[in-house]
Amino acid sequence: MKDSTPTGLILVVDDTPANLTVMSEALTDAGYDVAAALSGDRALKQIQHRLPDLILLDIQMPGIDGFETCCQLKANPDAADIPVIFMTALSDAASKVKAFDLGAVDYVTKPFQEAEVLARVSTHLKLRQLTQSLEQQVAARTQELTNTLETLKQSQLQLIQQEKFSALGGLVAGVAHEINNPLGFIAGNLDPAQNYVQDILELLARYQQHFPDPGDDIGDYIEEVDLEYIREDLPKLLVSMREGTNRIRAISRSLRSFSHADGDRKMPYDLRDGMESTLMILKHRLKATEDRPKIQVMKAYNFNREVECFPSQINQVFMNLLANAIDALEDDNQGRSFEEIEAQPNQIFISTELSADQQSVVIRIGDNGTGMPAAIQAQIFDHFTTKPLGKGTGLGLSISHQIVVKNHQGTIEVHSELNQGTKFEIRLPLMAP
Ligand SMILES: Nc1ncnc2c1ncn2[C@@H]1O[C@H](COP(=O)(O)OP(=O)(O)O)[C@@H](O)[C@H]1O
Ligand SMILES: [Mg+2]
Missing domain, CATH: 3.30.565.10 (Histidine kinase-like ATPase, C-terminal domain)
Incomplete structure (x- = not known):
């Protein structure tokens, strides 16, 4: 970062006005915006109006003390990730541990060493900015990945569909083609078959006219096969065979049209x-x-x-x-x-x-x-x-x-x-x- 002028709003919370003044002046001189609060309650009210970038919090205060204030801050989702630095005259280890347990990022001891306080404030502000930009990056990457996954799913779907389709389409078109050949024989032979049948039936009729009494053997056979019925049925049968071949041809044409081999x-x-x-x-x-x-x-x-x-x-x-x-x-x-x-x-x-x-x-x-x-x-x-x-x-x-x-x-x-x-x-x- 080229611009080294510190920026950010620091909220200082201390019940001793003199301490507030010293701290505020030091921070203002260093280039920060400063807000001050004389009690934990006031601090909590202030952050409802404007969220600071960092909070310097006294531990021993009348009313709710620094620990309690910190707890309430952490319970508020808007304020929970604002870094809190405790200011304490206490040098006992238990208080420090408690401060960190409550989510503080650091502590400074009174009386203040101005340079130390400024260094810690600046470090934590930078850390917070880094964390925030990292979170944004993670969110952006996650979005990118989600999009990629969606695209991937779509193209997978398309692949499956194309694969299935070209395989099936090829098969169907092939079968339709194969059917057409033998269908051609049948359809092609139906016309002559119809003529032959007509000729044979005519021939039979003429025989019967010339030889009305063919003898017992043939007479019985004519009855056995029901010649009258055959005569009537055979032409119909041929017509329905033609109808059948026409339908198969239509189906095969449909199959080929349906499974059109699309190029790219x-x-x-x-x-x-x-x-x-x-x-x-x-x-x-x-x-x-x-x-x-x-x-x-x-x-x-x-x-x-x-x-x-x-x-x-x-x-x-x-x-x-x-x-x-x-x-x-x-x-x-x-x-x-x-x-x-x-x-x-x-x-x-x-x-x-x-x-x-x-x-x-x-x-x-x-x-x-x-x-x-x-x-x-x-x-x-x-x-x-x-x-x-x-x-x-x-x-x-x-x-x-x-x-x-x-x-x-x-x-x-x-x-x-x-x-x-x-x-x-x-x-x-x-x-x-
Ligand atoms: N014409 C329709 N009338 C009523 N519901 C329909 C109709 N077309 C599609 N749907 C609904 O959309 C759903 C998804 O359809 P589709 O993607 O073809 O999958 P599938 O038919 O395998 O369920 C169906 O399960 C059905 O609930
Ligand atoms: Mg469906």
Whole structure:
């Protein structure tokens, strides 16, 4: 420190005015601000108005003595860490020990050696300043560490998610690809098979016309296999096989769209494709069960341009939100009969639109399920779940938040009312900011 002029407010407490004067003058001359008190009580009152940086405290005083004053100071959280130096005529060791026990930092004996008092005061003031700046540094470091830890947790989450996703995505895309090949044979052979069947049936018909009486052996066999039925059923069978291959093809297309292999750059993607393929994957959870009719999905796609994004991440968000909506609907169905649910059906609302300022696309996913109270809404984006162990991980929304906010510079908001339903609103900027 270059500036060696001492600073700080020193409170001197002594019942002898002469002592007060001597001490005050010495301190003032040395450059300190000085406050004086003639009793312990007054000292305690004064510190309520202004906290000194150091207190010089006489031990023997009428009323509450120095020890008691010190005790009360230490009990006051605002004053507890102000250094106290006792001034004492006592030279017995017991008093000194007691002084230190009470939290004093030092003592000076009367009659005063001015230089010694000033040296001790200056040392303790410096110590206090050092302690304070150390405490500030520790607080700042702790904050830094807390922030780092938070960042670390976030990136860990992202890593897990990416890892899981790329592994799963690769697998799914691979399987979808593998399925497409044999599916191609089946679909490709269905047309000729249908023609062959038509030809054979026609041939049979002609045989029967030319040889109405084929003999017992063949006649019995025709009855045994129920030729009439085969004739009727075979073409239907082929039609349903075609229907089946069409569906497998759609599923495989969805799987591939859903698990889009995102590179490290965003790419143009039709959100409608993403939503539809996610719904396809969730189809088994939407359809009717013994306990409830199928969940109605109301869609309003009003934004049909492509959006620059990481498709598989966005699909992951859709998946999380839709799965949560289905969970909330199922929860809401507890205790309601099939008929009751039919009268007030489970619904999921999906919409996309251009934002009013035309800068982003707004995607809404809502449900008329349980809804949630404000206290839960406040926590849902932090690793939090209300679902039983094994059912909920509490990761869905925190990952979704990260994907939308961190990876896409968008926003995600929740609007929910207990027993009414929940709506999530996502905004993705159309231009990178
Ligand atoms: N659509 C919704 N309706 C009601 N509550 C919801 C809805 N979506 C999310 N929540 C609440 O937010 C919590 C966190 O969701 P999420 O992060 O996906 O974790 P998880 O589904 O594993 O519990 C859920 O446990 C639930 O309490
Ligand atoms: Mg979830």
